[in-house]
Amino acid sequence: MASPKTLTTLADENTFESRFIRDEDERPKIAHNNFSNEIPIISIAGIDEANEQREEICKRIVEACEEWGIFQVVDHGVDTKLISEMTRLAREFFALSPEEKLRFDMSGGKKGGFIVSSHLQGEAVQDWREIVTYFSYPIKSRDYSRWPEKPEEWKKVTEEYSEKLMSLSCKLLQVLSEAMGLEKDALTKACVDMDQKVVVNFYPKCPKPDLTLGLKRHTDPGTITLLFQDQVGGLQATKDNGKTWITVQPVEGAFVVNLGDHGHILSNGRFKNADHQAVVNSNHSRLSIATFQNPSPDAIVYPLKIRDGEKSLLEEPITFAEMYRRKMSKDLEIARLKKLAKEKQLQDLEISVKFEAKPMDKILA
Numbered sequence: 001m002a003s004p005k006t007l008t009t010l011a012d013e014n015t016f017e018s019r020f021i022r023d024e025d026e027r028p029k030i031a032h033n034n035f036s037n038e039i040p041i042i043s044i045a046g047i048d049e050a051n052e053q054r055e056e057i058c059k060r061i062v063e064a065c066e067e068w069g070i071f072q073v074v075d076h077g078v079d080t081k082l083i084s085e086m087t088r089l090a091r092e093f094f095a096l097s098p099e100e101k102l103r104f105d106m107s108g109g110k111k112g113g114f115i116v117s118s119h120l121q122g123e124a125v126q127d128w129r130e131i132v133t134y135f136s137y138p139i140k141s142r143d144y145s146r147w148p149e150k151p152e153e154w155k156k157v158t159e160e161y162s163e164k165l166m167s168l169s170c171k172l173l174q175v176l177s178e179a180m181g182l183e184k185d186a187l188t189k190a191c192v193d194m195d196q197k198v199v200v201n202f203y204p205k206c207p208k209p210d211l212t213l214g215l216k217r218h219t220d221p222g223t224i225t226l227l228f229q230d231q232v233g234g235l236q237a238t239k240d241n242g243k244t245w246i247t248v249q250p251v252e253g254a255f256v257v258n259l260g261d262h263g264h265i266l267s268n269g270r271f272k273n274a275d276h277q278a279v280v281n282s283n284h285s286r287l288s289i290a291t292f293q294n295p296s297p298d299a300i301v302y303p304l305k306i307r308d309g310e311k312s313l314l315e316e317p318i319t320f321a322e323m324y325r326r327k328m329s330k331d332l333e334i335a336r337l338k339k340l341a342k343e344k345q346l347q348d349l350e351i352s353v354k355f356e357a358k359p360m361d362k363i364l365a
Contacts, residue, residue, distance in 0.1 A: 007129065010203035019125065020126055021125065024283070025214075026125075026234070027150075027212075030208060030246070037255070039064075040064045040362065041071070044057055049187070058179065060177050066271060069275075070272075071275035072248075072257065073255050077164075078165070078168060082160060082161060083228060086228075087280060090289065091287060093150065096286075100150065104146065107168075108215075110347070111143060115133075116130055117130070124335075127214060128203060128213065128280050129215060132199075133197060133199045137196035143281030148352060158198065166194070170194075172257060174262075180305045190299065191296065191299055192298065193296045194294070195294040195295065195296055196292065196293055197291075197294065198295070205280075205283065206281065206364060209279065209280045213279060217238075219261055221327055223262045224263055225292050226256055227288055228254075229248075230250065232281070232287075234251050237258075238345060259272055260274075261323070264313075266304050267303070268304075299319065300318070300319065301314070301321045302317040302318075
């Protein structure tokens with residue numbers, strides 16, 4: 001019986017399959033290492049002090065959220081040894097055999113584990129990535145049976161990492177709450193019992209990086225996301241609806257912070273929900289660790305403050321679960337229409353070829 005195949009296996013075999021080929025308009029426009037310095041890099045040393053330095057830090061964070069919805073933080077207080085341990089364990093996990101990784105297969109609705117690629121049900125094209133994900137908050141909802149057993153230190157290190165990232169996320173949300181003229185815990189409280197999901201992404205070397213994406217273009221549905229990425233490069237962002245893209249410069253020890261749809265709505269559109277994707281390359285595998293801070297499913301979603309002269313982004317309050325459902329339904333519908341358009345294009349091409357072949361048929365008859 002043949003061994004199950006993961007993307008790591010395909011990469012080792014230098015094999016590329018048609019299921020990863022993106023339509024022309026979705027393919028990468030710039031290279032994984034064509035770096036831009038447009039995304040602000042902000043030192044948050046001193047953010048806990050009530051002084052002019054904190055005011056300047058907050059001003060820079062707010063400006064970044066208004067322009068891009070994305071920025072990088074350094075001097076964030078998360079121990080570099082902890083980050084190194086987290087990345088080491090992640091690399092060890094992805095280096096395991098396909099059989100070992102697939103013991104934690106999360107397909108079929110399982111909450112947490114490993115999956116080869118990821119795409120919406122009904123979407124024809126798949127992303128060039130492997131992921132392992134675990135749900136870490138609320139703590140009472142943790143299901144350790146879905147957390148990998150190997151490497152052995154995984155549980156201990158990821159628990160500590162999750163705790164530190166939760167703390168840092170709440171600190172950044174306090175800045176945005178204050179910028180909106182609200183109590184500093186307003187955005188965190190709007191999440192009710194905040195969820196945290198950690199997704200470890202592995203993008204193996206790809207034989208045809210120009211034809212595919214590691215992660216398709218999207219905005220995150222939740223409140224705020226913190227991403228640690230290695231030095232390879234591949235995270236890309238756009239602020240003009242995909243006309244132009246930039247590749248985010250990897251910064252040693254930094255977290256890339258981006259706002260999601262929930263954060264965008266709570267601010268009534270003042271803060272952007274970062275529009276981004278990930279590209280791959282043929283020379284280096286890439287690792288990133290995304291920590292998603294989301295509201296609980298029953299949290300009520302509605303702008304916390306509407307400025308004079310503005311209309312609310314939402315007609316009426318809805319739950320986060322309903323907001324998420326609508327987003328997924330819309331994405332599925334777009335994927336369905338795109339698939340139909342592609343099929344019609346192929347049919348039209350076949351008809352055109354047959355029509356052009358007729359005169360020749362008559363000549364040969």
